[in-house]
Amino acid sequence: MNITKVTVAMTVVRPNGPFKSEASMLDWMSLCLNCNTNNAAVVLEKISPPSKAAGGLWRINDAFESVNKLLDASGALDNAELQFAVYVLRLSIARAAGDTARCEAAEKSLQELSPAIAEFDLATFDGWVGAAKALLADKPPGTALDDSAFQGYLVLEQGTLYAIPKHAVENNKVVTEWGVPVDAYEPDQSIWSDEHKAWEAHDPMTNRDVLLMPKFVKYEKSELTSS
Structure with missing residues (x-):
């Protein structure tokens, strides 16, 4: 038997109003978490902040x-x-x-503090992408924005924003075709969560920090040659 202890923060939204007591809330949470078919049991305990x-x-x-x-x-x-x-x-x-x-x-x-992104709403897809473009717009060619949220980089090519995974960058070189990174893709709204105001499965705070505390890196293009 394996026992794993984790500490999490949970927000409970209850349309019918608050629970009658803290004990009843913990009982409800325990019943919800233990209603599963994977033979895992969950025990809850209250942790008070020091x-x-x-x-x-x-x-x-x-x-x-x-x-x-x-x-x-x-x-x-x-x-x-x-x-x-x-x-x-x-x-x-x-x-x-x-x-x-x-x-x-x-x-x-x-x-x-950053006039380039001051007017963008970083909690929306259009605002986040627009801010990323604005940060890169005045940078010299070969400049990428470090995107820790996606473990990669963002580059602006011919007015289009591209995301490059880190594994596609070797020795600061990126393989391109017609100037566009080969292994890159355009950030798509289908993987943006309006509910969490961030990319799906990513921490909203980390998403915003990519733009609020930008880190720029240099890269070189390695253009594919036709055989």
Whole structure:
């Protein structure tokens, strides 16, 4: 018998209102998870977040805000790179705290730092693809956007966005035909989840980070020659 212990976060939406008690909710969840045909049993237990860790995190946040005010007053935040680093740190603290409202505000602030993507809705297919194109539009030929969500790269060729899997890139070289990567494909709306506001089976946060904290790499084209 194999026993695997995992920690997950679960959101329960109940049209009929909240459960009568926490115990009744756990009973319901246990019945749902154990209603299966694969002979696996699930035991639930409540895990309370460690208060000391949370308190320490908010002390870090307070310290950050104090330093941020000093940097702002000194004019240091006029430096684009420093401002970007400060905004990334603010977002990281908000995510560690699990504060949804702060996360949304921090992501919005980070997005506004990049005029190219400031007006795009990164939670939609058109907005995500449009932002990726905008980030690559002014880059020199041979520039790719590292796409950690798909374990690959994004390139813009003749106005079209292509996704290249990492296995198709060897020694920073990409095989092309008529200038288009051979093993690439166009991001398709059929694999975008409107419900999760991200690519299917991918973490929405990671999807947005590809654009909010872009990493660019150089590549060379290796054009196929006709025999």
